[in-house]
Amino acid sequence: MFGRTSVRSLLRFLNVSQKQLTKNAHCRRFCSSASYNPDEVSAGKPSSPTGISTAELAEQKQAELISGFRNVMRTVPSPVVVVTAAQYVDSECCIKRGVTCSSFASVSMQPPVISFCITRPSRMHSLLKDTRHFAVNVLAGDQVHYGVHFSKPARNGEDQFSAVPHKLGFSGVPLIEGTAAVLQCQAHDTHLIGDHHVWYGEVLETSMDTGTDGRQPLLYFASSFRSVGDEAFMQAFEDTTLLFDDWSHEAHLRMAWNYIRIHGKENAIPVIRNGIKKYNTQHKDKVKRGYHETVTMFFTHVIADAINQCENVDMTFEEFLSQNSHLTDSNLISQYYSKQLISSPAARLRFEPPDLQDLPGFSR
Numbered sequence: 446m447f448g449r450t451s452v453r454s455l456l457r458f459l460n461v462s463q464k465q466l467t468k469n470a471h472c473r474r475f476c477s478s479a480s481y482n483p484d485e486v487s488a489g490k491p492s493s494p495t496g497i498s499t500a501e502l503a504e505q506k507q508a509e510l511i512s513g514f515r516n517v518m519r520t521v522p523s524p525v526v527v528v529t530a531a532q533y534v535d536s537e538c539c540i541k542r543g544v545t546c547s548s549f550a551s552v553s554m555q556p557p558v559i560s561f562c563i564t565r566p567s568r569m570h571s572l573l574k575d576t577r578h579f580a581v582n583v584l585a586g587d588q589v590h591y592g593v594h595f596s597k598p599a600r601n602g603e604d605q606f607s608a609v610p611h612k613l614g615f616s617g618v619p620l621i622e623g624t625a626a627v628l629q630c631q632a633h634d635t636h637l638i639g640d641h642h643v644w645y646g647e648v649l650e651t652s653m654d655t656g657t658d659g660r661q662p663l664l665y666f667a668s669s670f671r672s673v674g675d676e677a678f679m680q681a682f683e684d685t686t687l688l689f690d691d692w693s694h695e696a697h698l699r700m701a702w703n704y705i706r707i708h709g710k711e712n713a714i715p716v717i718r719n720g721i722k723k724y725n726t727q728h729k730d731k732v733k734r735g736y737h738e739t740v741t742m743f744f745t746h747v748i749a750d751a752i753n754q755c756e757n758v759d760m761t762f763e764e765f766l767s768q769n770s771h772l773t774d775s776n777l778i779s780q781y782y783s784k785q786l787i788s789s790p791a792a793r794l795r796f797e798p799p800d801l802q803d804l805p806g807f808s809r
Contacts, residue, residue: 530579545596547665557648562641578616583626584663592677625662685727710749739792
């Protein structure tokens with residue numbers, strides 16, 4: 446009897462509850478309809494309870510996925526290679542080109558096929574389409590400077606190999622000397638996947654110099670914010686093996702940009718200062734002007750200010766520079782300092798505040 450009464454009571458309770466829920470639902474629909482304002486909702490853009498549209502949520506999810514993927518791949522060591530190619534017209538070489546890659550991989554053993562990726566758009570991709578032959582130069586551990594050199598876009602008419610010891614292989618393709626290994630290939634296939642062209646090459650010949658047998662290859666392992674170009678560049682700078690011809694104003698910017706992103710502005714200052722002095726000492730026979738404290742501190746500040754203005758924390762140095770092209774202006778510092786002040790011995794030895802206008806973010 447107790448059980449039946451309990452069941453009946455439960456059923457009555459559920460029926461009453463269901464009616465109340467239905468009534469409340471009708472009330473909510475009525476209230477919502479009464480307060481509905483079509484101007485508050487964009488057509489075709491359903492919103493989440495937070496007010497973010499479905500499209501915005503999807504974009505946010507995709508950005509999080511890309512960021513996570515990038516962080517994971519930074520933990521995977523990869524060999525650094527330089528892919529080289531050449532184009533000839535009437536037996537005369539009209540162009541030799543190389544590009545640094547960290548996406549080199551073995552695909553097949555029979556036949557031997559390798560792959561690598563090139564960012565699009567790329568002039569190297571166009572050259573490979575025309576020539577169909579190339580070499581993969583596996584850099585040795587002490588060839589960081591080559592990784593840096595070939596990671597920079599080649600200027601029109603520039604001979605990238607003028608200061609790089611090399612010989613010619615099949616089809617006149619340049620082969621960098623002293624590398625851990627070289628694979629000469631003919632193009633097998635290519636695919637466009639996302640933001641990269643994936644090239645597949647059938648290996649025609651492999652070689653290792655007798656003097657480099659068993660030599661350790663250069664590995665890219667980005668435990669920080671660096672791309673393959675930044676990793677190679679920073680290692681060469683810190684080892685003072687960076688070619689002096691590559692120690693340009695843009696190279697100074699790249700060095701400071703990396704240190705500031707890793708250490709923060711204040712902690713980066715002594716690292717930047719000591720790094721420049723160490724490099725200058727190693728290349729004292731080529732340095733025309735020595736270390737300048739005010740110039741160094743000025744650019745450290747404006748670079749840090751530009752970094753703080755960036756919304757995308759994962760951008761590459763090239764992307765950063767394209768958004769802050771004013772940093773490459775050779776006259777930038779003259780907008781803040783008179784020639785008399787910046788040329789003074791005091792400004793060389795210690796930081797002097799600008800006399801023409803305040804630094805960005807500072808006021809007198």
